[in-house]
Amino acid sequence: MLYVIRLHLDDRLRSILDSADLLQDVFMEFFVRRAREFGFQSEGELLTYLLKLARSRTLDANRKHLDAKKRDRSREVPLDSPCINPEGLVVPSLSAEEQVLLEEAEKELLARLGRKQRRAVRWRDRGYPLEQMARQMDLSARTVQRLLQRARDRCAEGSEASSAG
Numbered sequence: 001m002l003y004v005i006r007l008h009l010d011d012r013l014r015s016i017l018d019s020a021d022l023l024q025d026v027f028m029e030f031f032v033r034r035a036r037e038f039g040f041q042s043e044g045e046l047l048t049y050l051l052k053l054a055r056s057r058t059l060d061a062n063r064k065h066l067d068a069k070k071r072d073r074s075r076e077v078p079l080d081s082p083c084i085n086p087e088g089l090v091v092p093s094l095s096a097e098e099q100v101l102l103e104e105a106e107k108e109l110l111a112r113l114g115r116k117q118r119r120a121v122r123w124r125d126r127g128y129p130l131e132q133m134a135r136q137m138d139l140s141a142r143t144v145q146r147l148l149q150r151a152r153d154r155c156a157e158g159s160e161a162s163s164a165g
Contacts, residue, residue: 001026001054008058013065022061026054109155117151120144 005019005026030053040046110118116137123133134141 001050004051004054005058008055008062010062010066013062016065017061022057023054026050026057029053029057112154113151117147117154120147121151124148 002019002023005022009017009019009022027050030050038049040049110121113121119137120133123136124130128136130141130144134144137144139147
């Protein structure tokens with residue numbers, strides 16, 4: 001069965017997905033969900049079914065990782081990349097004057113947002129997960145996601161307008 005998984009696993013995913021993990025998923029799905037549903041008459045029938053399941057699982061993994069933009073390998077950035085700043089917006093190399101200007105620009109952008117958008121942005125900046133923000137705001141996670149997206153869009157419009165003027 002490992003042979004079938006390796007045969008169908010896309011080369012670009014071999015460094016991300018372990019074929020043994022996919023095999024384990026196949027067995028888990030079979031024993032947890034389907035073992036009772038089928039009355040296999042021979043070992044050959046069982047093996048044929050498991051091979052089909054392994055092939056299907058592998059093709060699903062290919063689609064999941066290669067067709068989705070959010071899992072696009074070209075978007076990955078190494079953790080030691082200089083464009084990642086673990087401290088957030090505050091960049092230690094800024095002078096005091098530059099830091100004040102940055103904080104003022106942040107306040108201006110936040111002032112353009114609605115009350116709910118500002119609240120969502122502040123909570124997200126503090127590291128709250130989407131689900132917890134949704135519970136606190138008594139909204140669905142999707143609604144909070146839209147609030148954040150609209151806030152990003154409005155801030156992007158505001159920063160483009162200020163740089164053009």
